[in-house]
Amino acid sequence: MTATKLELDIRRRGAMRGILTLGSLDPAFEGAEGVSGGSVVLDLRPVEFVEPAGLCGLAALLEFLISRSRLVGVRIPGHNVAAYLERMDFFRIFGHRVETNVDVAALEERRRGNPGTLQELINFHSEDEIPGIINRISEILENRGYLLRERAAICATLSEICANAVEHGHSPFGAYAAVQAYQHIVSGGRGKGEEVLVAIADGGVGVRETLSRNPQYAEFTETDNEALRHALKMGVTGTGEIGRGGGLAVVGQIAARAGGSLSLRSGSGRVTFYGDRTNSRNVPRFPGTFVRVSLPRKAPEEPAS
Amino acid sequence: MADQRPYAVYDVASGEAGGKLMVTRGTGRRVREALAEVLEGLPVGGVLYVDTRGVELMDYSFADEAVGVLVSRVASGEYGDRRVALVEEDRELLENVEASLRQRSLAMVRVDEVGASPGIVGDVPEHLVETLRAIYEAGSITNADLAAKLGLNHTAMNNRATRLVKLGLIHRTKNTAAPGGRQYSYEGIA
Numbered sequence: 001m002t003a004t005k006l007e008l009d010i011r012r013r014g015a016m017r018g019i020l021t022l023g024s025l026d027p028a029f030e031g032a033e034g035v036s037g038g039s040v041v042l043d044l045r046p047v048e049f050v051e052p053a054g055l056c057g058l059a060a061l062l063e064f065l066i067s068r069s070r071l072v073g074v075r076i077p078g079h080n081v082a083a084y085l086e087r088m089d090f091f092r093i094f095g096h097r098v099e100t101n102v103d104v105a106a107l108e109e110r111r112r113g114n115p116g117t118l119q120e121l122i123n124f125h126s127e128d129e130i131p132g133i134i135n136r137i138s139e140i141l142e143n144r145g146y147l148l149r150e151r152a153a154i155c156a157t158l159s160e161i162c163a164n165a166v167e168h169g170h171s172p173f174g175a176y177a178a179v180q181a182y183q184h185i186v187s188g189g190r191g192k193g194e195e196v197l198v199a200i201a202d203g204g205v206g207v208r209e210t211l212s213r214n215p216q217y218a219e220f221t222e223t224d225n226e227a228l229r230h231a232l233k234m235g236v237t238g239t240g241e242i243g244r245g246g247g248l249a250v251v252g253q254i255a256a257r258a259g260g261s262l263s264l265r266s267g268s269g270r271v272t273f274y275g276d277r278t279n280s281r282n283v284p285r286f287p288g289t290f291v292r293v294s295l296p297r298k299a300p301e302e303p304a305s
Numbered sequence: 306m307a308d309q310r311p312y313a314v315y316d317v318a319s320g321e322a323g324g325k326l327m328v329t330r331g332t333g334r335r336v337r338e339a340l341a342e343v344l345e346g347l348p349v350g351g352v353l354y355v356d357t358r359g360v361e362l363m364d365y366s367f368a369d370e371a372v373g374v375l376v377s378r379v380a381s382g383e384y385g386d387r388r389v390a391l392v393e394e395d396r397e398l399l400e401n402v403e404a405s406l407r408q409r410s411l412a413m414v415r416v417d418e419v420g421a422s423p424g425i426v427g428d429v430p431e432h433l434v435e436t437l438r439a440i441y442e443a444g445s446i447t448n449a450d451l452a453a454k455l456g457l458n459h460t461a462m463n464n465r466a467t468r469l470v471k472l473g474l475i476h477r478t479k480n481t482a483a484p485g486g487r488q489y490s491y492e493g494i495a
Contacts (some may be wrong), residue, residue: 127331134328138362148361149397156364156401159328163366235408243369243377243409250365250404 003039003073006031006065010046018048019186022057022199022265022292026284032064033285039071047081051186052178052199053263053292055088055121059176060201064287066097067172073099083107088178089120115144118154118179118196125174130162137179144181153254153295154179154196160247161200161291168238171204171288187261187294194297195260203288207231207266210238224269225280231264232273251293260294310476310494311351313343314392314419317371318359325361333370340375340389349386350476352494354419356392365401373405376413376427379473388473390414390495391426402426412472414495423495429472436465440475445492447480466491 006028011017028042042061050058065072074094076082085091086107095104119137124130134155141151158179165175177200185195204210208227211217214237220230230236232252237245248262255262256275263272266289271280317323322335344353355372357363363371372391379389393399394417406412406427415426423441425434439454440446446454452462466489469475475491 127329130329131324131326131332134326134362138326152362152397155326155328155362159364160366163329234404243373243405246365246369246401246404246408250401 003041003071004031004035004069006040006042008042008044008046012046018046020044020047020050020054020058022053022201022286022290023283024054025057025061028061029064029286030284032061032068035065035069038069039073040065040069041073041075043075044081045075045077047077050081050084050088052180052197053290055085055090055178056176056199056201057290059090059093059121059123060173060203060286060288060290062094062098063173063203071099072097076100076102083110084114087114087117087120089122093121093123116181116183118181119158119177121176121178123174123176124162125166127163127166130159130166133162133177134159150297153258154198157198157251157254157293157295158200160251161198161293164247164291165200165202165204165289168204168207168210168289171202173203175200175202185296196295196297198293198295199291201288201290206289207264208269211236213238214240216240224267225271225282226269228264228266228269228271229278229280232262232271232278255293255295258295259298260296262294263290263292265290311348312354312419313347313351314354314356315340315343316356316359318357323360325359327360327362327367327371328364330366330370333367333374336367336371337375340371341378341384344375344379344384344387344389347387351387353387353389354392354416354495355389357398358393360398363398363401365404368401369405369408372402372413373409373411376406376411376473377409380411380471386476388414388476388494390416390423392416392418395424399426412474414474414493416495419495423493425474429474430468433465433468436462437469437474440466440469440491441493445490447488447490449488451491463489 009024009027082102091104118140138151138155179198181196185193208221208224211227212221221227234249235245252262252273261272261274265286268282268285270283318325322339391413403426410428412425412427412429414423416423448462452459470477477489477491480488480490
């Protein structure tokens with residue numbers, strides 16, 4: 001029996017060339033819906049560079065595939081991508097659950113620290129695990145010279161979206177998170193300055209269904225995009241309790257203040273919030289909720305001449 | 306005032322449930338329970354100072370669960386005539402406390418340190434700000450004197466002050482020995 005082959009949509013030119021983003025996994029998610037019982041192969045060979053959003057999306061996709069197929073194979077390209085996935089703990093989590101063409105033992109021997117990694121791919125299931133995750137990343141940030149204000153922004157972003165993922169998710173595999181710092185701007189071109197990317201994916205019921213539990217939001221939950229836009233507002237929560245539903249709004253403000261963005265994906269909706277504007281579009285269905293936050297670090301200002 | 310009323314200070318950073326990085330509702334709940342225990346142990350009229358100066362980070366979920374919920378319960382009278390105030394400098398950490406209290410249409414008194422001049426975090430309706438300021442400037446003032454000072458009739462004055470008492474921002478005492486019968490007087494909580 002031949003294996004079902006799942007393709008990616010990796011850009012071949014432009015600023016996003018070769019990058020494994022969440023969007024690049026769309027054809028594979030579409031193909032995964034039809035998988036039932038057989039074996040399946042995911043071909044990552046066009047990938048040159050993996051960002052946290054792509055990594056968390058890949059983890060969610062593999063969980064989805066492992067739950068519905070007999071055997072999952074992953075074709076991983078040349079040494080750099082394999083070495084990066086190894087450093088991000090990808091093989092620790094998936095090495096024994098999928099078949100790959102990579103000799104993990106050889107990679108482990110040559111393992112080196114990655115100065116930009118703030119949080120390797122981590123799988124968690126409950127709110128109780130979050131303070132430990134935050135303590136660890138805060139210590140790494142402090143050791144790398146991040147200011148208190150920057151640390152607070154990164155940690156508060158991560159803690160709020162982690163809490164959302166495990167609180168509303170009812171996800172069979174919990175949630176995956178990863179955080180990476182770059183020496184350049186990754187999102188939308190490679191400008192001056194640095195950027196920290198935070199990504200989280202869960203396999204839960206999604207934002208629209210969570211908000212639908214609150215009957216007062218009936219008019220905001222007709223489409224996934226409406227539900228996502230509504231979820232960004234202060235105080236919007238599925239439970240209707242006062243004081244709840246502030247986390248995502250605060251994360252949006254943190255990202256906007258840093259000059260970055262907050263992207264949400266759930267169901268067939270995708271919304272990106274920039275502070276002064278919000279973009280929405282329809283995308284292939286994502287089985288869960290996905291959050292990506294871009295926090296640029298400003299380049300040091302050049303002295304006035 | 307702080308030096309006249311019984312009070313206790315709870316240092317969140319060194320408290321048993323606390324620390325420097327305060328995140329999640331679960332952590333907030335544990336800190337709130339510790340705060341509530343101290344508050345309940347205070348004599349009537351007492352003030353609990355929640356000192357967050359050693360905390361480096363509070364996310365919204367923690368701030369709402371630890372501070373927002375506690376202030377809401379104090380305002381609803383759950384702890385009788387006992388109040389809470391925040392000891393914190395004017396810094397970014399306050400933003401999530403502010404956001405939680407605004408979301409709940411509540412406010413609390415903030416001081417840089419115990420005994421310092423008070424400020425407000427959260428949502429106080431515009432028309433009550435003037436009343437609040439006048440009471441804190443006076444230290445202690447009767448309803449009649451406050452009404453005269455602000456140019457309001459006694460009933461309107463009483464209504465405004467009652468709102469502030471309910472928000473947990475001032476104390477009210479009944480003075481039965483006042484000329485002309487019973488009269489309320491007000492004072493700040495910190």
